[in-house]
Amino acid sequence: MEEDLRRLEAEATALLEAAADLRALEEARVKVFGKQGLVTVGLPQMKDVPAQLRPVIGKLANQVKQSVQGCFDARLAALEAAGKAAAGAARRFDPTLPGRLALPGRKHPLTLIWEDLVDIFTGFGFSVAEGPEVELSYYNFTALAIPEDHPARDGRDSFYIQGTTVLRTETSAVQIRTMETQEPPVRIIAPGRVYRRDAVDATHCHTFHQCEGLLVDRDVSFGDLKGILYATAQELYGEGAIVRFTPDYFPFTEPSAQMAIWYGREGICRDPNDPDARWLEVLGCGMVDPQVLANVGYDSETYTGFAFGVGMERLAMLKYGVDDIRLFFEGDLRFTGQF
Ligand code: DAH
Numbered sequence: 001m002e003e004d005l006r007r008l009e010a011e012a013t014a015l016l017e018a019a020a021d022l023r024a025l026e027e028a029r030v031k032v033f034g035k036q037g038l039v040t041v042g043l044p045q046m047k048d049v050p051a052q053l054r055p056v057i058g059k060l061a062n063q064v065k066q067s068v069q070g071c072f073d074a075r076l077a078a079l080e081a082a083g084k085a086a087a088g089a090a091r092r093f094d095p096t097l098p099g100r101l102a103l104p105g106r107k108h109p110l111t112l113i114w115e116d117l118v119d120i121f122t123g124f125g126f127s128v129a130e131g132p133e134v135e136l137s138y139y140n141f142t143a144l145a146i147p148e149d150h151p152a153r154d155g156r157d158s159f160y161i162q163g164t165t166v167l168r169t170e171t172s173a174v175q176i177r178t179m180e181t182q183e184p185p186v187r188i189i190a191p192g193r194v195y196r197r198d199a200v201d202a203t204h205c206h207t208f209h210q211c212e213g214l215l216v217d218r219d220v221s222f223g224d225l226k227g228i229l230y231a232t233a234q235e236l237y238g239e240g241a242i243v244r245f246t247p248d249y250f251p252f253t254e255p256s257a258q259m260a261i262w263y264g265r266e267g268i269c270r271d272p273n274d275p276d277a278r279w280l281e282v283l284g285c286g287m288v289d290p291q292v293l294a295n296v297g298y299d300s301e302t303y304t305g306f307a308f309g310v311g312m313e314r315l316a317m318l319k320y321g322v323d324d325i326r327l328f329f330e331g332d333l334r335f336t337g338q339f
Helices: 002-018 022-033 038-042 051-091 109-123 173-181 222-237 290-295 312-320
Strands: 134-136 160-162 165-167 186-195 207-217 243-250 253-264 278-288 304-311
Touching: 002 022, 002 038, 002 051, 022 038, 022 051, 038 051, 109 186, 109 207, 109 222, 109 312, 173 186, 173 207, 173 290, 207 222, 207 278, 207 312, 222 243, 222 253, 222 278, 222 304, 222 312, 243 278, 253 304, 278 290, 278 312, 304 312
Parallel strands: none
Antiparallel strands: 134 165, 160 165, 186 207, 207 304, 243 253, 253 278, 278 304
């Protein structure tokens, strides 16, 4: 009988140890401890054991039962631990997986030019002024001495909101708004968006950006204007950039001029004799017309000033060698990601 018990113990233990996973262990458990299980059926009923053997057999039967149970518990713990370890390993960092590409934002080329201009002019002691994009025609035209019959006033050239409000066609309106609220000396730039009824092509767009500049003080001369704009070109494009001033006409400046930059195949050209280079106009400028100063209540006998308005897309096209203005507005990341 002792031998039977030992065999039972060995068989049950072997069954449990053979279980390779939790499911197999559950099956083995039923075979061992279930209703028809080895241990349930195989352990002797004490009433069947002769009385003198009962103490010995009873003790042994208990040992076998405990030993098999202990074997089951150990197997269960081992398989559970292995399962957890496997799940952990599956979640572990896998250095062979391709990484997720981080796409950092880039500044738009017009933002870069805008920041350049603000840097340069704050360096010259100018501050930055703002005005509304929906502007009264008084500020956009009348106060700037733009005559009633000027084509810019025409509804075919400007976007009118209502009779006297218009999407500003130039940042020059900010000159007036600034001078109305400030006594001279005035030194401001006003970068911003402007609107014109232009058909869209490689060099025109209905919406674009200008940066206005205005300096009013005692004894301001045309030489000061040229000096500031020349220095700006050097700052923006590097030493040796060649600029030219030629006469022009604007209703709100007298005399008026335009500034052009010497531009070649490779961008800004530093060789005045390069046969492939040409002049590219980038801004209008002039001495503020005394009538404009009078319109804002400044004493035009005491104060003089200069003003300019530069096309920011033009500046960016020159700086970055962009040949189509539409690229600035299309939001194509392949373009804007290059700057
Ligand atoms: N507002 C002019 C334009 O849009 C540019 C301009 C010319 C601005 C001369 C000025 C200036 O301040 O003095 O074409």
